[in-house]
Amino acid sequence: GENVEQHPSTLSVQEGDSAVIKCTYSDSASNYFPWYKQELGKGPQLIIDIRSNVGEKKDQRIAVTLNKTAKHFSLHITETQPEDSAVYFCAASTQGYSTLTFGKGTMLLVSP
Amino acid sequence: DADVTQTPRNRITKTGKRIMLECSQTKGHDRMYWYRQDPGLGLRLIYYSFDVKDINKGEISDGYSVSRQAQAKFSLSLESAIPNQTALYFCATSDPGGAGETQYFGPGTRLLVL
Numbered sequence: 001g002e003n004v005e006q007h008p009s010t011l012s013v014q015e016g017d018s019a020v021i022k023c024t025y026s027d028s029a030s031n032y033f034p035w036y037k038q039e040l041g042k043g044p045q046l047i048i049d050i051r052s053n054v055g056e057k058k059d060q061r062i063a064v065t066l067n068k069t070a071k072h073f074s075l076h077i078t079e080t081q082p083e084d085s086a087v088y089f090c091a092a093s094t095q096g097y098s099t100l101t102f103g104k105g106t107m108l109l110v111s112p
Numbered sequence: 113d114a115d116v117t118q119t120p121r122n123r124i125t126k127t128g129k130r131i132m133l134e135c136s137q138t139k140g141h142d143r144m145y146w147y148r149q150d151p152g153l154g155l156r157l158i159y160y161s162f163d164v165k166d167i168n169k170g171e172i173s174d175g176y177s178v179s180r181q182a183q184a185k186f187s188l189s190l191e192s193a194i195p196n197q198t199a200l201y202f203c204a205t206s207d208p209g210g211a212g213e214t215q216y217f218g219p220g221t222r223l224l225v226l
Contacts, residue, residue, distance in 0.1 A: 006154075009152070032213055034213075034215075036217075041219075042219060042220075043202050043204075043217030043218050043219050043220055044155070044202070044215075044217050045217065046214045046215070049214070089154060089155060093213060099145070099157055099160055100213070100215060101157075102154045102155040102156075103154055104152060104153060104154035105154045105155075
C-alpha cells in the first residue's frame with residue numbers, strides 16, 4: 001500500500017519568514033495530494049490540494065508543488081503569521097478509488 | 113450547526129469496558145471514515161464506508177468494529193477497551209462526486225482508557 005513520509009516533524013519560524021514542509025510517497029499510481037491544517041482542539045481542515053496533472057498550485061500565501069518523477073510534493077507558506085501555527089498533514093491517494101494515506105504531521109510554530 | 117458532529121467529545125473508561133463513539137453528518141455524503149490520531153503517528157484509518165451497505169477495514173482495525181446505521185450515521189465501537197486505545201478519534205466524510213476527494217472532519221473524541 002501507499003506510504004507517505006513527511007518532514008520535518010516540527011518547524012519553528014519567525015513571523016514573516018517562509019515555511020516549507022516536504023512529503024514523499026511510494027505508490028506511483030497516486031494522483032491526488034491534499035494538505036490539511038489542524039488547529040488546536042479541532043479536526044483537520046483542507047487548505048490546498050493538487051492533482052497529478054499540475055506541477056504547482058497557489059492560493060494567496062500558500063502553494064504546493066509536485067514532482068511526480070521524484071514522487072515528492074511540498075507545501076510552501078510565505079509571509080507566515082502567528083495564526084499559521086498548527087499541525088499540517090500531507091496525504092496521497094488515487095482519487096476516487098482509494099482512501100487517503102496521511103503523513104505523520106508537522107507542527108509549525110510561528111513566533112511573533 | 114456543524115456539518116460533522118461527534119459524541120461524546122471526551123470519554124474516560126476502564127479496561128475491558130465496551131464503548132461506542134458516534135458520528136453524524138448533515139453534508140449528505142456517502143463516504144464516511146474513522147481515524148485515530150496519536151502524537152507522532154499522524155492520522156491512521158480504522159474503518160471506512162463508501163455507502164450504507166459497504167464497510168471496509170482500514171490500516172488498524174483490530175479491536176474495533178463499526179456500524180453504518182444510515183447515510184448520516186457511522187458509529188465506532190471498542191468491544192473491550194484497552195489502555196493503548198487511548199487516543200483522539202476523528203470521523204470524516206467525503207463526496208467523490210463533488211470537489212475532488214476533500215474529507216471533512218468532525219471535532220474529535222478524546223478517549224482515555226484506564
